[in-house]
Amino acid sequence: MVELVRAGRSPEELAKEFQPSAQSIRVWVRQADLDDGRRQDGLTSAERGEPARLRRENKILREEKENLAQGRGFLRAGDGSAEMKFRLIHAEKDHHDVSLLARVLGVSRQGYYAWAARQGRGPSTRTRRDAELTGRIREHHQASDEIYGAPRIHADLREIDGIRVGRKRVARLMRRAGLAGVSRRKGCRTTIADRQAVAASDLVKRKFSAVEPNRIWTADITYVPTWQGFLYLAVVLDGFSRRIVGWAMAEHMRTELVTDALAMAIHQRRPGVGVIHHSDKGSQYTSIAFGRRCEQAGVRPSTGRTGTCFDNAITESFFASLECELIDRRTFRTRSEAERAVFGYIEGFYNRRRRHSANGQLSPVEYEHRQTLENTQEGDYAAA
Known part of the structure; x- marks a missing residue:
C-alpha cells in the first residue's frame, strides 16, 4: 500500500x-x-x-x-x-x-x-578450624558412648585437649554434624509406702550439699526391664560428690535389696557415727530390719514426703542419667546381661569418668580426689 x-x-x-x-x-x-x-x-x-x-x-x-x-x-x-x-x-x-x-x-x-x-582460594581459616573441631567433638561424643551433649563435650575439649572454644560454638557444630546427647524415658512407680510403719523425719529438707564426704547419703530404687522381667537396682549416693557409694541388684524389691546397698556403702566408706541416710517412704526403708541395720552402723535414717520427687532430687537425677544414657538405649535379654551393663555404667563410667555439673564438670572420683588434695595442702600450710 x-x-x-x-x-x-x-x-x-x-x-x-x-x-x-x-x-x-x-x-x-x-x-x-x-x-x-x-x-x-x-x-x-x-x-x-x-x-x-x-x-x-x-x-x-x-x-x-x-x-x-x-x-x-x-x-x-x-x-x-x-x-x-x-x-x-x-x-x-x-x-x-x-x-x-x-x-x-x-x-x-x-x-x-x-x-x-x-x-578460588579454598576454605577459609574458620571453616578449616570448624572442621577440625567437629572431628574432635565427634571423637569425644563417641568416647562417651554418644551420651554427652554440648556442655560436657565443651568441658572435654577444654580439659583434655586444651582447646579454648565457646560452648555455643560447640553446640552449633554438634547440631550441624547431627550429634546430640540423650534424654530420659517415662518411668513407673517403684515406691510403695507402708501406711502402718512409722517413718523417720526429714533431716535433709532438700539441702543435699555436704561440706565433706559421708555426711549425707541419699538412696532410692529403680528398675531395669529385661526379657526375663524386671531387674531392681538400689543405690546409695554421697551428696558431697554425687558418687554412688553402695548399690545392689536383685529380681525383687524386698528389704534385703536396700540393706545390701547400705552394707556396701558402709564397707566402702567406713563412715563415722551420724551419717544421714535419706530416702523416700518406701516400705523397704521404713521396715524394722532396715531400721535395725542403720542403728547397728550408727546411721541416722531420714525420709522425705511420699510422692514428692524433689525431696530426693539428687538420687532421682542419677536415675534420670542412668535411664537415658544406658537403659533406654539397650535391650537386655537376661537379668545377668543387665547386671553387667549397670555395673559397668556405675563403676566404670559414672563414678570415674562421667562429668557432673554439680562438681564443676568433674567426675565424682576426680572431684573427691581434688578436694582431698586441697584439704591436705591447706593442712600442711596451716601446720607450717
Whole structure:
C-alpha cells in the first residue's frame, strides 16, 4: 500500500479497491516515512515498540521474582545460611540477574561477589578450624558412648585437649554434624509406702550439699526391664560428690535389696557415727530390719514426703542419667546381661569418668580426689 501511494495512487482510490480505510493507509504511509527518515515529526516503529518490549521484560522479571520468592520456601531452616544462598545465586546467575537473585534471597550483591572470590582460594581459616573441631567433638561424643551433649563435650575439649572454644560454638557444630546427647524415658512407680510403719523425719529438707564426704547419703530404687522381667537396682549416693557409694541388684524389691546397698556403702566408706541416710517412704526403708541395720552402723535414717520427687532430687537425677544414657538405649535379654551393663555404667563410667555439673564438670572420683588434695595442702600450710 505504501509503495502504491508513493507511486501516485491516492489512499481513497486504494481503499475502494483493497478494502482498508483511507485513514489506515495514510497512517501506514506516515509511519513508513518516519522509519525511512523522510520525516522527523514522530516515533519510528522501533521506538514505538520499546515500551511494549520493556513491559514484556518487566512481566517476565516479575514472574521470575515470584518463582524465586516461592523457591525460598524450599530452603530448610538449617540451609537458610548465607553460604547456601550464595551457592544458589552462583547456580542461577546464568539464568537470572545477580542483583535480582540477591534481592529476592535477602543477601547483598557485594557479599555474593566476595564469596565467589573466596572460592578460588579454598576454605577459609574458620571453616578449616570448624572442621577440625567437629572431628574432635565427634571423637569425644563417641568416647562417651554418644551420651554427652554440648556442655560436657565443651568441658572435654577444654580439659583434655586444651582447646579454648565457646560452648555455643560447640553446640552449633554438634547440631550441624547431627550429634546430640540423650534424654530420659517415662518411668513407673517403684515406691510403695507402708501406711502402718512409722517413718523417720526429714533431716535433709532438700539441702543435699555436704561440706565433706559421708555426711549425707541419699538412696532410692529403680528398675531395669529385661526379657526375663524386671531387674531392681538400689543405690546409695554421697551428696558431697554425687558418687554412688553402695548399690545392689536383685529380681525383687524386698528389704534385703536396700540393706545390701547400705552394707556396701558402709564397707566402702567406713563412715563415722551420724551419717544421714535419706530416702523416700518406701516400705523397704521404713521396715524394722532396715531400721535395725542403720542403728547397728550408727546411721541416722531420714525420709522425705511420699510422692514428692524433689525431696530426693539428687538420687532421682542419677536415675534420670542412668535411664537415658544406658537403659533406654539397650535391650537386655537376661537379668545377668543387665547386671553387667549397670555395673559397668556405675563403676566404670559414672563414678570415674562421667562429668557432673554439680562438681564443676568433674567426675565424682576426680572431684573427691581434688578436694582431698586441697584439704591436705591447706593442712600442711596451716601446720607450717
